[in-house]
Amino acid sequence: MCYPAHPMRWSRAFIPTIKEAPADATNASHIYLTRGGFVRRIGAGIYEFLPLGLRVLRKIESIIRQEMDGAGAQELLMPALLPADYFRETGRWDVFGDNLLRLKDRKGGDYHLGPTHEEIITDLVRREVRSYRDLPKNLYQIQTKYRDEPRPRGGLLRCREFVMKDAYSFDVDEAGALASYEAMRGAYIRIFDRLGLTYRMVQADSGSMGGSTSAEFQVLTQSGEDAIGACHLCEYAANLEVASAREPVDQPPSSMAPYQKVHTPNAGTIAEVSAFLKKCPEKFLKSILYQVGGEIVMVIVRGDHEINEVKLAHVLGVGEVLLADDEQIKRATGARVGFAGPVGFQGKIIIDRDAAVVHGGITGANEDDYHFVDVERGRDFQATVADIRSVVQGDPCPHCEKGKIQLFRGIEGGHIFVLGTHYSATMKAHFLDEHGKDKPVVMGCYGIGVSRLVATAVEQHNDEDGILWPMAIAPYQVHVINTGPDENVRQTAETVVGELEALGIEVLWDDRAERPGVKFKDADLVGIPLRLTVGSKTLAQGFVELKPRDEKDNKRAELLPVGQAAATVAERVRALLATSHDA
């Protein structure tokens, strides 16, 4: 023991709080973590964790470790400094491009700092695992990762150096891999519940590296980078890139008028034509031209919908799609931008499912300043029907009867998926099955952005005064303040602090000779969930005051008899730890 076990006193602690946030901080977590003395930035996307910030990080790590171990995974630690050979072997030395943080050693050898460790763990497994008897295995690490992000942003939300938990499962077959995946899914649910975060498990674009089974754990916040569509009744939730609405039912009218051309001078946008013709946007067939591998393709969605380019690229079987430019539009339709339509269009036409059931539609006439009304698909044009639009607020849920889609923004806190044999086959990580047959192991990988979650928690839990940590990850559980210069008050605070410590409670005692206002402001900023104030007025009547951080009204502090304060507070801490599971 180098230090006596004494409560953490603010006067001795390193908690550099500041009144004014740095000018470059734009979101709540960056501002409050900096102002509260949790972190400091030393470069673009590079942060120091100060003692308070590290305590939060460690608590999150600890919860992750408990649940990973509980799910049968084993922790190991791989290097962050990696020779180029491994990523060259799978081609990712090139695929990663500029995102890989590369360096050379003194002999000119190529190295990089690890952005993720599929190759390294696969190499370990191919060297050590020979038999189906050695499987399954699930190995994880909590480690600092490096990516040369094109644009680090949002404080800790997108960094070039960050702490990540990455786990990799190895199974003899697909069924085993799915079982490993399910075990991880369960562990992740327990982890995110315990962290006290509001999140949704969402379907996502499984990316380029194969893998059909995957889920993102999206923490819901205003400031999230990702858009999510989620059902307000059932479990359905998906990244907007892949979210679907329920397939519409076609209700053809009994009679259909022939289409007619109408003059719509200078009305090229849906809003303009809609106002001019006094027709709602749902009647419009918005026709957009894309260039897809040298070919011009017309893509149609309903006037009130937007094309989802990720879905469109999937339907067309290409990596990405590009909007046609004004010149190409003119050449393909004979009209300027705003008057394209499917009737008479020479070329491939893809129409969204919802646009496909519009009857008596309004489209551009492929002629400047003219539109067609009462257009019918099938009669007036032919098109391939597909799901190519983004869902909107209020869309019917694709999975349940009555649910409506709601839109959220989220921050990706975790991602789990079955990798299959992509890496094991490429790197020849094989084993012999019970029949002596040589097979590649079937892999899964499971990530959690640990340092990102520190910021994510703040994004979700803050008010105008500072942070409101969930009890499970708060840097300390109780914040004790003594006000004024009264020695009796100070001594009472010290006694209560000692009693709390003895009960196993993590206490931060603000023992500074500061004015009460300063201490209260700092307490709100730092955001420890329970605040215990010892002041001369109430102490004279034998009371100390307990106020939860989320109680806005300062008058509503609870008066506790001094002698019972520690026991009551300890009880409250335990209660809050228990409820954080379903917070």
Next chain:
RNA sequence: CGGGGAGUAGCACAGCCUGGUAGUGCACAAGCUUUGGGUGCUUGAUGUCGGGGGUUCGAAUCCCCCCUCCCCGACCA
């Protein structure tokens, strides 16, 4: 990588247009004062004005080059 913006004290900023050797607030130090929501007053310390080059008697200020950082977009296993 495209577009926009910014680098002056620990932090937030003014000064630059119109060149004359740097200032305000907070923070910091000392003293007094105050003690339930960032107390008031007095005094004080603190700057390679992002870096390099140029113009000039003289550059934070004008010109050129470079670097860094922020925002929007592209990108994001």
